[in-house]
């Protein structure tokens with residue numbers, strides 16, 4: 001099996017822009033650990049005997065857990081599913097949790113990759129986003145992680161923040177390059193319905209997000225990182241040679257993955273499944289031996305649309321030969337004809353039977369992809 005995702009649904013505080021499932025209370029922490037271990041037992045047959053290639057602790061904030069708990073979860077996963085040699089085991093961590101003792105303990109576990117939620121190296125942006133850390137902690141987190149032997153590091157950055165002008169965005173990129181992290185994930189600030197940010201903007205308390213500025217900062221990002229030997233291997237992800245995220249890449253290449261924990265998603269090649277986004281209900285249901293999940297069997301058209309959406313975002317592109325082999329000639333011909341306007345408009349090109357976005361096209365990736373979608377009249 002490609003990967004196991006373990007969702008830790010707790011955070012110190014709720015960042016204003018966040019729409020991930022997480023709670024700013026750790027009330028049920030002990031029960032969640034028990035439930036995660038139990039859910040792995042319940043999901044035993046999911047992988048059909050295939051060993052794990054990757055494990056990813058996401059959230060929420062997995063760094064709120066002590067390393068011994070993380071190792072206990074890894075050990076259980078290995079005992080149940082098995083694991084390949086040199087598997088990638090990533091843990092998301094926030095700078096405010098990072099200290100020498102915690103990192104030295106984490107080094108004793110099998111975690112071999114850290115993903116740090118830096119977002120910005122400036123206090124103004126971090127305060128605006130309502131992050132729990134400050135700029136000094138952001139820099140220190142990277143250095144401390146490296147000092148403790150975590151060189152397989154990724155950092156998250158956000159652009160398009162109203163407090164972040166182009167000059168400071170350039171400085172954020174310069175700092176990230178200078179820190180020699182091999183992987184950077186950078187996201188445009190999006191205002192998700194129901195978040196505090198959405199409410200504040202609607203009430204006029206916060207300035208709205210400027211899409212033109214976000215597009216400009218994305219272009220600055222692409223130019224600066226590619227000039228500095230980073231490979232732009234997915235719309236929001238850049239890495240130095242060989243340091244791409246194996247876990248996330250498996251999502252984009254349509255491999256099987258299992259998600260454990262409240263709100264976690266799974267995909268087995270045929271169906272998508274997602275656990276309930278409620279900690280109390282999750283714990284109760286798992287305790288009763290029932291996985292609290294909804295399931296959707298994907299139609300051929302849905303699988304095709306999903307392949308277009310995910311593959312087009314990557315440097316490897318949308319493979320026309322693969323489309324013909326998996327979905328048939330009709331789907332291949334449809335794709336070829338629908339991509340034509342984007343090729344004429346220089347948003348995409350075809351190379352070795354693969355549709356690849358140009359830098360201009362990366363600004364409109366979702367639109368270029370949706371132009372190739374097929375409407376599925378069988379789903380309501």
Ligand code: SF4
Nearest residue numbers: 011014015018059060
């Ligand atoms: S730390 Fe991450 S998961 Fe937690 S509230 Fe902030 S953005 Fe959301």
